[in-house]
Amino acid sequence: MRYRLTVFLLFAFSLPAQQAHSHLNDFKRKLIWRDPLIKTAVSALFNEARNSPHEWGRGVEGFAKRAGSSFGKRVVKSSVELGLSEWTHEDLHYHRLGAGSFMARVKHAVATTYWVPRDNGPGYTLAAGRIAGTFTESQVARLWMPSRVATMGAAMQGTAATVGLDVGINVLREFWPRGR
Template sequence: MNKPLRFALLAGVVLSLCLSQARLHAQNLAMATLPDAPGVSPAGALPGQSTGPDNGQVQDGQQTKRILGIIPNFRAVSANTKLPPQSVKEKFITASQDSFDYSSFVLPSVLAGYSLGVNSVPEFHSGGAAYGRYYWHAFVDQTIENYAVEFIVPAIAHEDTRYYTLGNGGFLKRTKYSLERVVVTRSDSGKPTFNAGEVIGSGAAAGLSNLYYPQSQRTFGNTAQRWGLNIGIDAGTFVFKEFWPDINQAIFHNAK
């Protein structure tokens, strides 16, 4: 059996085993601090609109659909907001938005430029053709990871893929909360649960990438590195989402 197929099968086996265990560990993760569980918004309330007790007053932690008017922020939920359970269709839609939005081509271009600069895959050579190879690999990596993390695994594990802004407390508390979202998320019923979508989904995506990377890149170390990169980028994104409302308020005065 060739190495790409072994890695793909390994990713599938790990995915199946971990999903079966994720539900068993949910209660152990329940001690992690989360905002109130999502519920159905009152009639007339819009997604992201606060439904807290302040009777319509502007709340801290108000998210926008895009960051800086460009970067997709469709999964971020404003602080103190209660929403209905996320449907499988909604998970598919947000994964598609994050994969094919006009701004989704930016990160792969940056990663491709860096990889070209450090010659991370010698088989791609150099020059414009090499940049194209790096770019399509980075774009496919991103797309597979988005669907695995935001749709496929969460649909199986019954997880909510939205980021619920904490919006209160000090910098360290909120940073800790946002980083913890890598391993702790909400179930569709609103309870804390192991984030199988992030941990297992990104690992499975890294394993599947061995099907289209050159032979030299299909080692366990390189696969683990791509897995870590996927999680690291998402962790940084969670932190930025948490503090985006503060940045938006301070600099842009809640620009939409």
């Protein structure tokens, strides 16, 4: 994990100043600010309530392990996602359709989860960074998970769950009232 973060930071600092600043801001926004910390806490609370994985126990120690796991997965996903998306010129920011029928807006939200605008000109491209980040997150998490749940099947379930969450979040973004 340290290796990936180091590679990402070296890559980001080799970018032109404006691009590097924007890219590092995206990285911080995905890891440090209020929203990711809330997501980490909610994920840890959800898994604490389910006692999943039960090998970590309950209480403060179990919650800390679950929060650390959630944050670790977020670091891995963000590092891979943002590093690769910069290289392949993917704009991973969600752009609302904002008008049209309900189904047109849902289709837009679903499609633009993994088919995103290019950041270097017109057109769209496959969100390779997001796909690789989602897959890598679940695979790397196997390193610190208890052996009972550190299987390829569990990692693929985690990947599928993250894909579903990414789509659901984009649908919420499409219909959530804009702040003024």
